[in-house]
Amino acid sequence: MIAKVEPLTPARALRGPFDYRLPGDMAQVDVGSMLVVPFGRRRLLGVVVGLAEESDLPPERLVEPLAALESGVPPELVRLGLWVGDEYCSTPARGLALVLPPGTGTGGLPRVGVRLALTAEMTAAGRTALSGDDRLGPRQRAALEHLVEGPRPAALLVRAAECDHSTLRALEARGLIELDRVEQRRRPGVVGVGALAPQGLELTPFQRAALGEIERRLESPGCRGAGLLLHGVTGSGKTEVYLRAVASALQRGRSAIVLVPEIALTPQTAARFEERFGDTVAILHSRLGQGERHDEWLRLRRGEARVCVGPRSAVFAPVGDLGLIVIDEEHDSSYKQEGDPRYDARRVAERRAEQSGAVLIAGSATPRPESMLRLERLVLPERVDGRPLPPVELVGSLEAEGVLHERTLDALAAVRERREKAIVLLNRRGWSNFLSCRSCGRVWQCRDCDVTLVLHRTTGRVACHHCGHSEAVPAACPDCGSVSLARHGIGTERLEHELARQLSPLPVLRLDADSAGDRGAVPALLRRFDSLEAGVLVGTQMVAKGHDFPEVTLAVVLDADATLRFPDFRAEERTFALVSQLAGRSGRGPRGGRVIVQCLDPSVRALRYAAAHDAGGFVTGELERRRALGYPPFAHLIRVVCSSREPGPERAAATRIHEAIDPSVAAVLGPAPLFRRAGRERAQVLLKAPADESARVRAVAAVRRAVESAAGDQTLRGASFSVDVDPE
Numbered sequence: 001m002i003a004k005v006e007p008l009t010p011a012r013a014l015r016g017p018f019d020y021r022l023p024g025d026m027a028q029v030d031v032g033s034m035l036v037v038p039f040g041r042r043r044l045l046g047v048v049v050g051l052a053e054e055s056d057l058p059p060e061r062l063v064e065p066l067a068a069l070e071s072g073v074p075p076e077l078v079r080l081g082l083w084v085g086d087e088y089c090s091t092p093a094r095g096l097a098l099v100l101p102p103g104t105g106t107g108g109l110p111r112v113g114v115r116l117a118l119t120a121e122m123t124a125a126g127r128t129a130l131s132g133d134d135r136l137g138p139r140q141r142a143a144l145e146h147l148v149e150g151p152r153p154a155a156l157l158v159r160a161a162e163c164d165h166s167t168l169r170a171l172e173a174r175g176l177i178e179l180d181r182v183e184q185r186r187r188p189g190v191v192g193v194g195a196l197a198p199q200g201l202e203l204t205p206f207q208r209a210a211l212g213e214i215e216r217r218l219e220s221p222g223c224r225g226a227g228l229l230l231h232g233v234t235g236s237g238k239t240e241v242y243l244r245a246v247a248s249a250l251q252r253g254r255s256a257i258v259l260v261p262e263i264a265l266t267p268q269t270a271a272r273f274e275e276r277f278g279d280t281v282a283i284l285h286s287r288l289g290q291g292e293r294h295d296e297w298l299r300l301r302r303g304e305a306r307v308c309v310g311p312r313s314a315v316f317a318p319v320g321d322l323g324l325i326v327i328d329e330e331h332d333s334s335y336k337q338e339g340d341p342r343y344d345a346r347r348v349a350e351r352r353a354e355q356s357g358a359v360l361i362a363g364s365a366t367p368r369p370e371s372m373l374r375l376e377r378l379v380l381p382e383r384v385d386g387r388p389l390p391p392v393e394l395v396g397s398l399e400a401e402g403v404l405h406e407r408t409l410d411a412l413a414a415v416r417e418r419r420e421k422a423i424v425l426l427n428r429r430g431w432s433n434f435l436s437c438r439s440c441g442r443v444w445q446c447r448d449c450d451v452t453l454v455l456h457r458t459t460g461r462v463a464c465h466h467c468g469h470s471e472a473v474p475a476a477c478p479d480c481g482s483v484s485l486a487r488h489g490i491g492t493e494r495l496e497h498e499l500a501r502q503l504s505p506l507p508v509l510r511l512d513a514d515s516a517g518d519r520g521a522v523p524a525l526l527r528r529f530d531s532l533e534a535g536v537l538v539g540t541q542m543v544a545k546g547h548d549f550p551e552v553t554l555a556v557v558l559d560a561d562a563t564l565r566f567p568d569f570r571a572e573e574r575t576f577a578l579v580s581q582l583a584g585r586s587g588r589g590p591r592g593g594r595v596i597v598q599c600l601d602p603s604v605r606a607l608r609y610a611a612a613h614d615a616g617g618f619v620t621g622e623l624e625r626r627r628a629l630g631y632p633p634f635a636h637l638i639r640v641v642c643s644s645r646e647p648g649p650e651r652a653a654a655t656r657i658h659e660a661i662d663p664s665v666a667a668v669l670g671p672a673p674l675f676r677r678a679g680r681e682r683a684q685v686l687l688k689a690p691a692d693e694s695a696r697v698r699a700v701a702a703v704r705r706a707v708e709s710a711a712g713d714q715t716l717r718g719a720s721f722s723v724d725v726d727p728e
């Protein structure tokens with residue numbers, strides 16, 4: 001047999017697949033197997049992407065793989081990985097890296113597969129046993145020598161001892177080595193926040209109807225209809241529907257994947273799954289250590305765990321017999337990966353569900369226009385127990401004297417009096433937005449980006465929120481020497497300070513990317529807020545995620561229309577979702593709740609619809625607008641950003657891309673300059689391709705050709721390219 005092998009290293013330079021002849025003792029090699037192959041004088045790690053009877057190469061040029069690794073992935077995932085590489089204008093290697101065991105990097109031989117250790121007897125005997133045993137071959141001896149130093153991943157051992165897996169299997173068979181036991185025990189738990197979902201709840205009639213429809217689809221395996229949209233208002237019990245749906249899939253002998261936005265931010269959801277399904281669940285935190293993630297991956301691969309809960313990358317979980325994929329909070333932008341390949345887990349989930357005949361459920365209180373248009377909608381129109389949604393007041397902040405409107409201050413004071421809880425959202429980190437010199441007007445800017453630096457009092461620094469550069473807070477103006485500096489605007493840090501002062505002795509906690517720095521800091525902070533009898537949680541959009549704190553009776557958004565001022569066709573959708581989600585944190589308990597939205601202009605559409613809790617009405621209008629302007633979901637967007645260190649090449653490169661795209665394939669907008677970022681000048685070209693799938697595939701292919709040709713052009717030296725299909 002011939003194995004078609006796609007090399008994983010190095011990612012860009014080699015484009016396979018390349019043919020290798022499989023020797024008789026590699027009969028178990030299949031699509032998805034990982035092989036170490038010779039390539040010229042190098043050894044590469046590769047994935048088998050196909051098998052064939054014959055090769056186009058002459059027999060004398062065919063060589064054999066050096067070793068087959070024990071880990072590998074199901075053929076279905078190989079197809080999915082290759083599809084992602086292609087679909088998002090990346091490479092096969094990068095697409096495949098997504099589906100391989102965690103830790104399979106693109107540089108050097110990876111730490112894949114199992115870790116091996118000496119058995120207890122061998123450890124006790126130590127090196128003396130080695131020297132005395134003359135039945136050992138030189139390679140076996142070399143492998144044991146390495147293991148005397150401590151447990152090793154099998155793949156590294158193969159390389160270090162220059163042996164192959166049959167050597168290791170022979171040693172295992174003789175009882176000299178075994179799987180590393182310490183590794184087998186690692187098992188991360190989720191620390192829950194707040195109440196867990198009680199078992200045996202009686203479903204509401206709406207929940208029952210939704211579950212019924214999901215089960216009907218699970219009943220007809222191979223049903224390849226559209227996915228389902230579980231459109232349920234905040235607090236309508238969507239999680240309970242997911243839990244029952246997963247139980248139902250398990251009962252039918254199938255497995256499930258549950259995608260959630262970042263787990264650290266929504267520990268409640270993950271904890272509910274863990275509590276309900278115990279060891280059947282593998283939880284893939286984004287902050288798990290490499291080893292832990294690898295173990296969870298193996299438990300799924302071996303079928304020991306059949307439910308995978310995790311962030312976007314969990315869509316590639318190696319489960320078999322997939323019956324159900326849930327996408328919780330499907331409007332969340334974390335489903336889009338920012339680095340190459342810039343995949344969208346929601347789209348990948350649809351593809352995977354289709355491939356395996358699984359049921360797809362996307363759930364949200366604020367569904368995306370895309371999902372409203374394409375998925376079949378199940379509605380949970382009421383909160384459980386029929387509690388009303390909280391009334392929302394829109395307050396013009398122009399009337400306000402300070403940052404907080406009088407109505408807001410009164411409402412917060414009432415929370416203090418009644419010993420309740422409030423959440424306050426301001427989508428800006430730091431103390432002040434920027435600094436200026438009172439005498440000459442100098443504004444402190446990032447040295448590498450065309451943006452102002454934000455003042456952070458906690459660290460005593462001014463920092464760039466785009467590249468991470470920071471410097472000490474200046475004592476005086478370097479231009480004119482004045483020591484009188486003005487601070488402009490307010491961020492979460494200062495708001496926390498102000499509220500603590502005005503609402504004393506009510507405790508005020510802050511949740512934003514700065515306070516969430518460490519691993520585990522966010523769940524700890526949420527747990528603390530939960531355990532308080534009364535208090536205020538201040539923060540960025542992180543406070544608007546799916547938290548379920550029944551004592552919260554007030555939610556406040558400051559500067560709610562700030563997000564509308566971005567030049568982005570999704571600005572309205574984002575603003576609507578943010579305000580609605582924040583509103584959903586209020587009034588989840590018997591005491592009810594209210595919401596105050598401070599904004600410059602209370603008459604804007606996104607805010608009026610959010611105040612009316614009318615997601616359906618908002619999306620209907622949004623879809624009309626998108627149709628008229630030719631934006632998604634009525635078109636596919638592809639964004640190409642060209643950049644260079646010096647001004648010039650980025651613009652020339654963008655112009656070249658523009659010219660290379662046939663206008664009948666896609667409408668091309670640009671080149672448009674973008675602000676300088678991290679020391680790079682940038683320009684962008686935006687393609688709008690027709691909505692149908694074949695037009696999308698054509699447009700991606702055209703972009704790929706254009707970029708490859710421009711990247712190889714000497715006159716454009718210094719320019720680099722990044723392609724984003726379906727940019728967020």
Ligand code: ADP
Nearest residue numbers: 197201202203204234235236237238239240384
């Ligand atoms: P959503 O995700 O729709 O915002 P949750 O799933 O967080 O809502 O549910 C809100 C609360 O209602 C949770 O505390 C949950 O345990 C509870 N709940 C869910 N379903 C029911 C039910 N049928 N009866 C009573 N309480 C329920």
Ligand code: ZN
Nearest residue numbers: 437440477480
């Ligand atoms: Zn000055």
Ligand code: ZN
Nearest residue numbers: 446449464467
């Ligand atoms: Zn910067």
